[in-house]
Amino acid sequence: MSPQLIDLLLSSLLETLLMVGVSSGFAVLLGVPLGVALIVTGRDAMLQNLPVNRVLAVIVNATRSVPFVILMVAIIPFTRWVAQTSIGTTAAIVPLSVAAIPFMARIAENAMREVDPGLITAARAMGASPLQIILKVLLPEALPGLVAATIVTVVSLIGYSAMAGAIGGGGLGDMGIRYGYQRFLPEVMLAVVVVLVLLVQVIQSFGDWLVRRMSHR
Template sequence: MSPEMIRLIASSTGETLYMVAVSALIATLFGLPLGVFLATSGKGELFAAPWVNRVLGVIVNATRSTPFIILVVAIIPFTRLIAGTSIGTNAAIVPLTIAAAPFIARLIEGAIREVDQGLVEAARAFGASPLQIVLKVLIPEALPGIVLGLTLAIVSLLGFSAMVGAVGGGGLGDLGIRYGYQRFMPEMMLAVVLVLIVLVQAVQSIGDRLARRLNKRIRHG
């Protein structure tokens, strides 16, 4: 592999990591409170608001069920409004975030619902407020599941970031399409695939290890 190819791969890997990191952070900032609310706003729950819960659930499901490449094209005007352009890594962050936020919300909702309701009832009996129960019981107890959920979301974002390269989003997907496909360079396509595999394995390993450590801390704490 030539030094130029290595430079291109390194640069594109940096772009992909930047896109994924920023979109994962912003999506988590939106998805975490949304997921907690979805898990605690049903009938008879901490923040009971069944109608709001249903409406938000429909919006989340609709966004999640939209194929990512269609979402990217459909929100181009919004992407231009936010990023000032519809191509490049900064523009790609917009659809990546919109796709990831509801996904993260559902994963966090699932993790919160796995918490033993006996702990919630015990906290209620001690006079804890709903917000205190969320912050001191639900989130700490659900943390291993939340970490695994966020790991899955980041892995999905790596795949989405490669897909967004098809519409000029930059990163490894863009490199694979421009060089591997359009210029008939199979070695470049292979290199892109291998780098993505390594990134996915690294993220999954780190997430699994962190979740196990948190789980042991909760059990022995």
């Protein structure tokens, strides 16, 4: 590839990292609390509230059931309202976050379900409040699973960010479509694929190492 294309590849990689990083942050900040809400309001849970639980479950399931490409197009008015534009890296962060939050909520919920119920029962017997149980028992005990859930979310967002290139979302996907496909430059498409594969491998390997370290404590 020419030096210009190499520079473009690097800038596209930075755009992808920005999109994935910001949307992953929103996924953790909003998805984990949503997962906690699903856990603690469920049947026989410490804050059982089945109507709230069912509403949250419907919202999460409905959002997760929409293919990402369709979701991007469907929420363009919302994206334009939030980001003041519907194209580019900033705009792509909005649908990425909308897709990632319920995804993170579900797998975080599954991670917290693995916590030994006996620990929660013991904490309740000792007079701990629901908030104390959540902060001092549920989340710390589920931490390795939550880290693994975060890595799964990040890896999924890398794939989603490549799809965002289909509607001018920027990043590696946009470069692959504009230069690799539309301009018939197979070497550019190959380079984009290689960079995406390496990026996923690095993140997944780091995540696996981190989970192992936490699990051995």
